[in-house]
Amino acid sequence: MTETPKIIVRFAVVAEQPNSRDEERLSTHTSENSIAGxxxxxxxxxxxDLYPLFDHLSLEANPRAxxxxxxxxxxxxxxxxxPELFPFKSKGILIGTSNYEALQRxxxxxxxxDLDSEGILDGGHNxxxxxxxxxxxxxDERELARISLWDDMKDLWEKQRNALEAVKEKFDFLVPIELLVPSDVENTASVQQFEMSVLDICAARNNNAQLTQETKSNKLGFYDEIRDRLDPAVASRVEWKSNEWESSETKPIKVRDLLALAWxxxxxxxxxxxxxLDISVTPQNIYRNKGECSKQFDKLMSDKGVSRTVDGPTHELTNHTVASCFxxxxxxxxxxxxxYSDFPDAYNSNGFRFGANPxxxxxxxxxxxxxxxxxxxLVSQPHTHYLNKPVYYRYPDGLxxxxxxxxxxxxxxNDDKVVWAVEPVKFVEMYLKDIAGAYRLVLDMARFDPQKLAKNEASHEFAVGEFEKALLKHRAKRMV
Structure with a gap:
């Protein structure tokens, strides 16, 4: 874990909840003298007085970039x-940490x-x-016009830090700040209870900002094992949390696309x-209902037989079968x-014309x-979805x-693991032409309608059968 230097934040006005008198009233009505620790x-x-936050913190703990x-x-x-109305017009900034000390003044x-779960929990846009x-x-205002993301602003902040120090005193406007800490930092149970609660609080505070389920799951660590296994060229293009990517010609990969493939x-x-647990998704939902794939993935990863909580809300994968699926x-x-890239030529090699379809x-x-x-x-060359490689045909991926x-x-x-029966890339390169020839039947029955194809379970099971036939043929050749 990355540790930051200690940060001193000075409030102009501050109130404590619950304070000592509140705790006395709480203790007379409940068995606890704090609220949820x-x-x-x-x-x-x-x-x-926000300068220390800009100097040392980023937005890792905030689910939305x-x-x-x-x-x-x-x-x-x-x-x-x-500026005088700003503290009453803005909901401000929410900060959370399990390690703090109240000083004088x-x-x-x-x-x-742990910057993945502590820091600025809400208020990143502020x-x-x-x-x-x-x-x-x-x-100059024109220089700042190019800034789109938090990281871009942080880079400029560091470059302009000396100049910012010289004008620091002019920023006397007030900003609403809410600081969440454990009720008792000396009590291990209290600190652990606080750490478990931070993610739920963070997610709830971001509901108005349309926080996606995938963003919450990313904070829970459900995607860590997937991210670590992926080709870096793919992992670097995945939008693991909302608004993480700036609009560009190279579109990001949605994390739910990967979750769908995981099924x-x-x-x-x-x-x-x-x-x-008995859990699966229908083949057609991998294409038509990726939100359902995401929900089912969360249900699986939350199961105690699949993962365990470590370091507060973060989950660690413990199931060898699921690990093998990743x-x-x-x-x-x-x-x-x-x-996607080879199917057109594989289809044409059987005497058909893939490009004849409108x-x-x-x-x-x-x-x-x-x-x-x-x-x-096409005027411009298309590219593949994941590795962004140039191809010569563009068509709906439902096909x-x-x-x-x-x-x-x-x-x-193999034992309790899912494994490849053969080296898959070489196998596809070797047998895609044969499979494409048989697959023409499915294409013709659906009249080249990608929606009918991708939303029909029978077309998926047909394809599974064709790969299994090709595998049997491959093994038979090796035995001769």
């Missing part, structure tokens, strides 16, 4: 035009030992807007009764891209230049989703 300090902090937009623009306008020494407002005092090996494990998952993005577009600049009707051709699910036919059980 949590103490709260609320009050106002002057802008200049802060991004500029209408919200931050409104906050900055309020700071510029009516309304000062608090805060120590953040922090971003305040930081940009302060930077405006030392920078291919997880379904195989469940069929073998290897999961601690090993399989690490190969699926590459296999998905391989099937939902298929081709990237072929010379042919486009010569063609009278250019509607079948090949049953084939992706068909990879389950190459998975087998």
């Amino acid at each position: 949590i103490k709260r300090y609320t009050g106002f902090v002057r802008g200049r 802060a991004k500029t937009g209408n919200v931050t623009n409104a906050i900055m306008e309020s700071l510029e035009k009516t 309304n000062r608090f020494e805060l120590r953040f030992e 922090m971003l807007a305040i930081g940009l407002h302060m930077l405006l005092a030392v920078m 291919i090996p997880l379904n195989r494990a469940n069929e073998a009764n290897l999961l601690p 090993d399989i998952l690490s190969d699926l993005p590459q296999l998905y891209d391989l099937i 939902i298929v577009k081709m990237y072929d600049p010379p042919r486009r230049e010569a063609a009278k009707d250019k509607s079948a051709f 090949i989703m049953p084939l992706v699910y068909g990879l389950k036919g190459l998975m087998e059980i």
Whole structure:
């Protein structure tokens, strides 16, 4: 864990809840003299006294990444035009830490030992807007216009730190601050209770900001084992929490896309009764209902037979079968891209014309230049979904989703683990032409409608059967 230097935060005005008199009243009515093991300090902090937070903290503990937009623009306008009203117009900033000390003169020494679950729990957009407002005092507005994300602002903050110190005293506006700490930092049980509560509080406070289920799960550590196994080229493009990615030509990979793929090996494990609970998703939901895949994934990962809590709310994977499914998952993005890129040629090799269908577009600049009707051709080259590799056809991925699910036919059980029966990339390269020839039947029955294909369970099971047949053929060749 990364430790930050101790931070001193000075309140202009602060109130303690519950205070000593409150605790006396609580103790006469309940068996506890605190509320859920949590103490709260609320009050106002002057802008200049937020400098230590900008210097040493980031937004790891905040489930949503802060991004500029209408919200931050409104906050900055309020700071510029009516700073005296800002503490009453803004909900402010929520800070949480399990290690603190109350000092004299309304000062608090805060120590953040786990930045993944402690720090700024809510109010990231306020922090971003305040930081940009302060930077405006030392920078040109046009330079700041390019800033979109919190990390960009932090980079500028560090570069302009000396200049910011020189104008520090001008920032006397008040900011509402709420500080959550354990009711008794000397009591281990109290501290543990606080750590378990922080994530729920954080999620609840972010509900108004449309916090996604995937973002909460990321905070619980449900995705750590997946992230660690993925090809770094894929992992670096995954949007693990909301607003983490800036809009760009290269779109981020949604984490629920990976969770959907995870159910291919997880379904195989469940069929073998290897999961601690009977849980699966229908093949068609991997395409049409990724939200359901995400919910089922959370249910699985929350099970005591799959993970255990460590370091407060964070979960650690303990189930070897599920771990083996994540090993399989690490190969699926590459296999998905391989099937997408190679299927058109595999289909054509059987004497068919994949590009003849109007939902298929081709990237072929010379042919486009010569063609009278250019509607079948692309101006720019398409790329694969996961590894962003250039391809020559663009078509709805619903056409090949049953084939992706068909990879389950190459998975087998070894003791309590799901493993590949063969090296999957080489196998797909070797047998995709054969499988594509048989798959034409499914395409014809669905009339090349990607929705009918991807939402029909029978098309998925057909693909699984074709991969299993190809595997039998492969093994028979090796025995000759």
